[in-house]
Amino acid sequence: MRYLLVILGILIVFGLSYIGSNNKRDIRYRPLIVMIILQFILAAVLLNTVVGAYLIKGVSSVFEKLLEYAAVGVDFVFGGVLNEGQFSFFISVLLPIVFISALIGILQYIKVLPFIIKYIGLVLSKVNGMGKLESYNAVASAVLGQSEVFISVKKQIGMLPKHRLYTLCASAMSTVSMSIVGSYMAIIDAKYVVTALVLNLFGGFIISSILNPYTVEKDEDIIEMQAEEKQSFFEMLGEYIMDGFKVAIVVAAMLIGFVALIALINGLFSGIFGVSFQQLLGYIFAPFAFIMGVPWKETVDAGSIMATKMVSNEFVAMLELGKYTDLSSRTVGIISVFLVSFANFSSIGIIAGAVKGLSEKQGNVVARFGLKLLYGATLVSILSATVAGIFIK
Template identity: 25%
Template sequence: MSALQLQALAGLPLLCLLAWLCGGCRRGVRPRVVVAGLLGQLLVAALLLHVPVLRAGFAAVGDGVEALARATRAGTSLVFGYLGGAPLPFTETAAGASFILFFQALPLVLVVGALSAVLYHWRILPLVVDGLARGLRRLFGLSGACNLSVAANVFVGMVEAPLLIRPWLGRLTRAELFVTMVAGLATISGNMLVVYATMIAPVVPDAAGQLLTASLISAPGAILAALLMLPERETPVTVAAEGAAPRLHDSTMDAIVTGTADGLQLLLGIMASLIVFVALVALLNGMLEPLTGLTLQRIGAWVFWPLAFAMGIPAEDCATVARLLGVKVVVNEFVSYLELAGSGGAGLAERSRIILAFALCGFTNFGSVGIMMTGMAAMCPERRAEIVRLGLPSLVAASIACCMAGATVGVLTSP
């Protein structure tokens, strides 16, 4: 094992310690949770990254993502012409200048949204989610509803997953509610996974498989970070939720129409949030820099430098990795992945790019916290105050969980 791998191996317990120190309850952490969380992440990552059959499956996932991208490009080319990827009617003066994010990358959200709805209607997605939920219950001993929501977050968003357990949401213990929120922020939805994999494919090998692995190992990582910050002290009562995913669509065609409409809403939300948050960060930087010489990204780079080092990143790459982690929290992971695919990842070693891709794989930003709190409070208004109080702590725990995912792959990836 190399020095950098040992660095990441030492970083995992240090990240656990950080989560414990950030929590308000220092007693009641069960050793089973720590052991299950750490071994669960390492075992899942080792299987998915180093077993040849599963690696071959990753290649198939990557081919599927490319097929989706090509199919989407056929639709955008028809609707938007050269703006959507059709041949240019003029000569491109700079490489990549014709790429327009909204018309060429983001429409993938629509296609994957419709496909996800169909897979849910055909009961394929609920079957996979239920299997993951049962595995999490054996590892951590949490209730069925909480496990179902955490497992669903591997495939759907931070609001859609709690929606699957809406009848049980009010009966979750405080710790389980926190776990549900942290898992929503520490993972990404399937449609965004496809978009990000397409974006970073030129700089991260097997990008789709890497991000799928990241989302899978972030599930036990999210539970671990959450229960270190807020240990379980009550008796879970919502065991019955496993296997109880409700039917949402009347037919396959209804699933396609509904999934497309949901994807459109998400697409417009992404566009709006990108414009607003990038503008707000630019505005704040415009006020900070003349007065202090600092920017939000530079402050984030300082804060996340130790976490980047704990993930097994070499010292010469830590500043760049920490800066992109800061951008992820201040703006969102979309902008960080854009920078990783562009000039931001140009000077990084391949191992550092892979670790960073894992650490960025989560909705850990202030905008997502607001979206999640609004959605969950609407589903469970009687616990609105509690959800709001747990909002910012859930962002901290989810950020640590994403760094645990990075450290895990750092342990298993040699320089």
């Protein structure tokens, strides 16, 4: 039954992608089949093998250590603010982003990250049948984040046709920044975070290849990474530290606003209709939770968490997931994989704003296909969770 449900789920995701395709005749099915097979293999390795457990434990241990080091700096500034045993989401989960951002800056400065991003992107381009630029951008998005990544391809942004620009933006919305991965791991199980990161990378290409198929000619497929202005080491370090702090503040502000608004809307709906807004959305998303492999009796609760992510952001939804203590471990795992991406309404504005800062004309183009971006990125999350679900017990 589980295998039939997975097949049904994948067919539904492909069907919804096909319905929204802007060029159905140009869809290339061979790369799609290769990538979906790779997703199954990678999910099986990460979730069901000793090698996968070892890899995930290694990644988790690295981030645990980094968060410990980050805590030293946070405690120096904020030590004594909290009583012993108390917990602050901002202090314990968001502020470590500052330290992780500084490390990313150092790896960028010594040219380690650009090397890794470029050559992983080149390998990916052989698999996905898309352009080298698109593949580079997908890997870069998973490291640098959904707004910063466009700076690295600044030279090409103004010259890209609409279809290639869509794929770049879709990758930025389907992945997450490496600077906040540690924060995710502080809320949900690390193995689901790592699994989602890997599956989303291929899922973004799978859905984009159906929604937005095209062929890139060799003479159009040139990667010219924007060279950063020459800075001293400490200038760079200060800039990345401040960027990390801005991210932490922005996430904190959005959490305050969204959590409060959801509470207000839930109160209004409960008073008028006798059911909360999240419960109502839960019924709408329940069928999607079911095809992802969530047991039927838990689909409404799972759907509510999925909807919370889309209308607010993944942090709000992850915190909401923690409140459902009666959900099965299988449901928690599947929903955890679904939550690890930037697929929400606020990301449309963030991505459009980032592109607009580099090219006014292209920023307006992105804003026009913003809803299609969210549609595609949500399908990526559903696909990743569906594939992972077959290996989650």
